[in-house]
Structure formats: structure tokens, C-alpha cells
Amino acid sequence: MTTTSQCACLKCTCQVEEAKAVVVGGKVFCSEACSTGHLNHEPCHGAGSCGCSCGD
Template sequence: MTSVTQMKCACEPCLCVVSLEDAIQKDGKFYCSQACAEGHKTMKGCAHSGCGC
């Protein structure tokens, strides 16, 4: 059996795949950055190159 160690950021338009140990967890979902975790209320994008969220 293999365990999941990475998953797509829970931010819908975000393209990032995040390591579960590095992810920011909020409401049971995993995000690649604080900006995505807050729903981009105060921060635009996630600062990862090539991602347009």
C-alpha cells in the first residue's frame, strides 16, 4: 500500500502540487501557500512560477 504524500493545492485555479508535510492545512484542505489558504483575500497569486492563480 502506498500513502499519498503530495496532492494538488485546494485553491481551484492553482496548478501547484504540494507536499503534504510542507502544505498549509486549513479546514481539512491542503494549500501550497498562505495566499491560497486565505482565498486570495489580501494576496494575489501564490508566487510559484508558471502558476496563474
Template sequence: MTTATQTQCACESCHCPVSETEAVQKDGKTYCSEACAQGHPDGKGCGHAGCDCG
């Protein structure tokens, strides 16, 4: 059984853990979603329950 490594989303206001297998990579940083990776161009939130980052 292989366990995926998790890290914190690189978005400063986001508190979501990120699995390496589901991460969005941009500019050498790891994000939990495209919204975080793109700087929240459509407003707040990454789409994950309970997180209001951005």
C-alpha cells in the same frame, strides 16, 4: 529514504503540487501557500514561479 506524498493544491485555479511536509492545512483542505489557504486576500498569485492563481 522517505518520499513525501504530494497532492494538488485545493485552490481551484492553482496548479502547484503540494508536499505533505510543506502544506498549509485549512478546513480539512491542503494548500501550497497561505495566500491560497486565505483565498488570495492580497490579489493573485501564490508566490510560486509560473503560477498566477487566485
């Protein structure tokens, strides 16, 4: 059974498998970009949209 959580990034709509998550300070993120707050306004999963407004 796979456990998923909502990414803790405020603009992110991703559900992330806990086994693949980036965990920082006890918060679960779907990517390194989300975990660092999109410092350079980069999208959370590189090229292409995954339905999120991250990096906008």
C-alpha cells in the same frame, strides 16, 4: 517517500508536499495566499510565476 497533493485553490496548478502544506479545514494548500483565497489578489508564492493563475 514524499506524498504530494494538488493544492485545493481552484486556480492553482501546484502540487504540494503534505509535510510543507498549509492545511485549513482539512484542505491542503501550497501557500498562505491560496489558503485565504487571495484576498488581496496576491500570487501564491510571492514574486515570480510558478505557472499558476492565482492572484489574476
